Amino acid sequence: MSTSLVERDTAQPTRTTAPLDRLLAAEVRWVLRRPRTLVMLGLFALIPVLIAIGIVVADRQAGGGLIGAVAGNGLVLPIAALTLSLTLLLPLAVAMAAADAIAGEASHGTLRGLLLAPVGRLRLVGVKAFGVLVVATLAVLVIAVVGVLAGSLIVGGSGQVVTLSGTTLGTGEALGRVALVAVWVIGQLAAVGAIALALSSLTEHPLVVLASVLGGLIVFGVLGAIPALDWLQPWLLTSGWGASADALRDPLPLGGLGESTLRALCYLAIGLGFTAVRMQRRDA
């Protein structure tokens, strides 16, 4: 064993870091082998199904709004399910992934192992952010795909979508709108994930991260609901979370979706920047 090491030493300069693709693959493998990730994804698959069943049972009594628009309009279901989940469940799932990513690893003593391997501290932030993004993407995909299926099979409809504006979209364009909302939701979740990672880099207790994100969401919601604090709206991540309904208008207004995406990018940059700075100095 030692001779092979010597040979390699002379053949090429010693690697000081493992290949990035291998690190990312190991991270995803670890994320997906975590039982709670799998349970969470399974529960997300239930959300569109439950909404679909609820709508069929309540039948035509549903009023207006996004849920009301689903009745007899199956392809609206994934958009409604994503919008509904974005208010609490999806951010919670992402926060959980981010909490495990750094605080959880620290509490298990495995963060030390990664730093000693060594995985560079900056690189580690990148790998961890990737892992959180994978969880967010998978959760959104599960809701979107199961939503399309449940919408078509349980709620039914003509395969076309009647928009909130009263016009009708073909199946292709309707699926395009679902994809647009899915991508937009992933963007919003990336922002939540970055903030959660920043919190995660500050503590060894995953629950602190979860509680902080949950508390933050509630505070943001309350602040957004106070009319006297209207001036605060442009700064709150949550204030643009109703924009997904825009996807059901014709012609498609991109203002709300664009603005909230821009806001999410700001949160993302701040969160990742803070995490990177903090990880440089963190004891492990």
Next chain:
Amino acid sequence: MSLSTHATPAAAPTAAGVVPLAAKAVGLRKVYGRTVAVEGIDLEVPTGSVLGMLGPNGSGKTTLIRMLLGLTRPSAGTAELLGAAVPKDVASALPHVGALVEGPGFHPFLSGRENLRRVAAAEPLLTSAEIPGAVGTALERVGLTHAADRRFRGYSLGMKQRLGLAGALLVPRKLVVLDEPTNGLDPAGTRDVRRIIGELHAGGATVIVSSHLLAEVEATCTHVAVLQSGSLVAAGELGSLLDAGTGGLVVATPDVDLALTTLRDVGATAFRDAGDEPAVVVSDGPEAPEIVALLVRAGVAVHEARRRRPRLEELFAQLTEGSS
């Protein structure tokens, strides 16, 4: 603490730059709030040595190790690992360093083998194709093959410790740092650790091992560093440290009374040895050759003269209990 002043020069020939150093600390200091964990430690670990780091609980052993590995930033002072400045260039040294610090850290929901594969994926010196083999070899080396595919959650304390050891041995290392490797291990496990340290030493690797088992350290280490309340109270080669300890000279002779009179006449401190053989112990006085010459000239039959080494345990007690 006269002992440390005796002991430090003993390590000097190896530390003077003739022998390259595997690790070096200069004035390392770490303060947590108002608590001083490590107070200005200078330490040199020669390449190829097995350094036993001793000290009571809370004496700063782990903090010192963590600073050497770049896991914790020192409040003051500098450290070097395999010639690389810590923490600035530590990334170039760490691939050659295996470490088990503050107990084994693994994920409970993964099996031992999967945990190790995850660690191996981050090892720069392993190609992806080598990983399964390296993991298998490391598991075998610590005697954990039979339990490799059980979840870490169900491992006993000793098995967890063995897995941590396997993680440090995934790649042939230049330096292996083991913080309390024998924690929770049964006697067979302790023997395994001793064997592994021996193998590493024979292979030319440097080993830093902190332990409470003084007999283990005495059996495996070439060098020792003794910490007390965050300060280094003694460091150097095990042999010269023990020689410098207050052991004295044992002279085996049937003429005990004549020997005692002769020695006391020249102002030496001597007393009858408590052992089975008739002998005198000279604990203070002239140098050994002088004593022997003196006795022979006085007509004392000297059968044997040997340094009486204190056991490491006695030395450790003198060093750490005397000053507290």
